[in-house]
Amino acid sequence: MWLTITLGAVGCYALKYLGAAIPETFLENPLVKKIVMLLPISLLCALVAVQTFADHQSLTVDARVPAVGVASLVLWRKGSFILVVLSAAVTAGALRHFGLAH
Amino acid sequence: MTLVQPWDALRSEIIRKALSIGIAVSIYGVSFGALGSATGLSVAQTQALSLLMFTGASQFALVSTIASGGTAIAAILAAWLLGTRNAAYSLRMSPVLQVTGVKRMLASHFTIDESTAMGLSQDEQLYEGDASRLAFWSTGLSVFVLWNIATFIGAITVNAIGDPKALGLDAAIAAGLFALVWPQIKDRYTMTAAVGGALIALLMTPLLPAGLPVLAAATVAVIIGWSWSKQVNL
Incomplete structure (x- = not known):
């Protein structure tokens, strides 16, 4: 088990370090620069979508969908970050508490 | 264009955000600690994953693979695969952070979804990049400390806090990340x-x-x- 943990951790750290160790001249290429700029946007939006709609390997509409919807409204109305996060938590928490959504 | 906030106000706003992200994420750290113990890992082993691997998706993947009877190789590969997105994050963050040596090693360790999203949510030109850098470092530190404390609590109590979903935290984390990507x-x-x-x-x-x-x-x-x-x- 310790070997599994060590190898897993070393590999994950190496991946993190790899991105930082790539020389900056590589990023000066206009194509690379644009892709690198867009990568976190695509990855993080994918993560948000999966965190909102996915349940293991199936897509589902549960309490998270209205919760993120309410939070998006708050975001659009220029609510503060804390308000965006709290509105999502309260909506999902309340819907589940009252048994209105899974 | 909105008015530029004075540095002191912006700094405390960034630190408040970093702390709230750390708190929300750490509840999942309790779940992770509990999963580790339930899977048969010792407290030290579970804690080592949070301290050394420090990337939630990979940690959950490694432990879940073992829990479901997978081999050690499969568990390691699953963790690595999920860790690849951090390479894209550190590549993107490196011109923003401008660090070398020990600081670069530490910055790499702190490169996760939350710290990257926070770092990029700030205007890169603002205060010559200090706002982005503070957002990254404060979030990385806040999540690292709270995630590890939470892992420990989860590992020794095997989930005393309960289900993060009942608190709506799954939706809160999705909404929080969305709010951070939005300005980009x-x-x-x-x-x-x-x-x-x-x-x-x-x-x-x-x-x-x-x-x-x-x-x-x-x-x-x-x-x-x-x-x-x-x-x-x-």
């Missing part, structure tokens, strides 16, 4: 990368094991980046 969506290219990434991940969800649909979204960034640079050069 400025034109049709970033918008297409955002929507396209989300759609690809959802389309791939029924077809690929958990974690891979998010990685598949990288192809969208490559395609949009390619067509964007072609258009600019023409």
Whole structure:
């Protein structure tokens, strides 16, 4: 088990370090620069979508969908970050508490 | 263009955000600690994952693979695969952070979804990049400390706090990340990368094991980046 943990951790750290160790001249290429700029946007939006709609390997509409919807409204109305996060938590928490959504 | 906030106000706003992200995420740290113990890992082993691997998706993947009877190799590969998106994050953050040596090693360790999203949510030109850097470092530190404390609590109590879903934290984390990506969506290219990434991940969800649909979204960034640079050069 310790070997599994060590190898897993070393590999994950190496991946993190790899991105930082790539020389900056590589990023000066206009194509690379644009892709690198867009990568976190695509990855993080994918993560948000999966965190909102996915349940293991199936897509589902549960309490998270209205919760993120309410939070998006708050975001659009220029609510503060804390308000965006709290509105999502309260909506999902309340819907589940009252048994209105899974 | 909104008015530039004075540094002191901006600094405390960033630190407040970093702390609230750390708190929200740490509840999942309790779940992770509990999962570790339930799977038969010692407290030290579970804690080592949070201290040394420090990337939630990979940690959950490694332990869940073992819990479901998978081999050590499968567990390690699952963790590595989910860790690849951090390489894209550190690549993106390196010109913002401008660090070398020990600081670069520490910055790499702190490179996760939350710290990257926070770092990029600030205008990179603001206070010569200090706002972005503070957002990254404070979030990395806040999540690291709270995630590890939470792991320990979860590992020794085996989930005394209960289900993060009952508190709506799954939705809160999704909404929080969305709020951090939002300011980066400025034109049709970033918008297409955002929507396209989300759609690809959802389309791939029924077809690929958990974690891979998010990685598949990288192809969208490559395609949009390619067509964007072609258009600019023409």
